[in-house]
Amino acid sequence: MMEQALRGVIRDSLRKVAREGLPGDHHFFITFLTGMKGVDLPTALRRQHPDEMTIVIQFLFRDLEVRDDDFSITLNFNSVPSRLTVPLAAITSFVDPAAAFGLSFGAEGVESTGSDSPPLPGARVRAPRGEVVPFKPNSPTETGG
Template identity: 35%
Template sequence: MSEQTPPPESLLPYDRWTEEAMRNVALRALEFAARNGLPGEHHFYLTFRTDHPETKVPGHLKARYPQEMTIVLQHQFWDLTVDRAEQKVSVGLSFGGVAATLVVPFAALVAFWDPHVRVGLRFGELSATDGEADEVPEAVAPEPTPPAEPSEPKTDSPAQVVSLDAFRRRPNKE
């Protein structure tokens, strides 16, 4: 096949399957943390759309972050639940000493990042009608120094796209 010939259109929904698999990785990590707590130095950054109609955040946070917000699940969070039937994640966090419960639909998730092991996933938008992925997601390496506070605004700098091979562990060849 020459480089100028476009690949044939797939009759299989690989992009949707990939999106579902990547979301499932993030959800399984959250479910593990909900059951067992975070092991070792693992901690999660979750980025989600605050403007999604089913996202529930306190008004003062929605006013401060009208489109997107990143939270950190590390030392002080509670009541983390992943409800696959409702397709939502909920968690309790403290913002400036004020407790709040956030409810984030799976469709509003934008990114998942575990900096301890450098696992980062970025998600495409889900269709509101059928939950299918509209675009193929790509693995990304978020900024090397994430925000110090869970509610710091993100910069508009483009994400660095990397191959999934960068996250795979390789055996020592000695």
């Protein structure tokens, strides 16, 4: 129940950005499991990031659509626009450095099939647990400097 509420914070934040844009210096780092059911990535990106990927929502993004269980966004990778769809359940980290706010979801026990098929019968799958964590930049690039 707590994890669902925390993922709701992500959904609500993304919905606000879709409606109003990002205020001030706010931007998001979103890390997600690329092999989770429902993740839709171009083949080249999936090859480069077979397990996990971090995207930055800041200046250059388009067509942000947020639904109850996932979001889609167009981002540029090497100057090529790419459409991504990410289920909220695939997110392992959500950080807004300008607000010194972050959420981290442990992936312990989560098994990924690497495709859109459900886990195999008998596969052990546990939902990740979420927690609120402070954001402490490690380098000037993480603070935008």
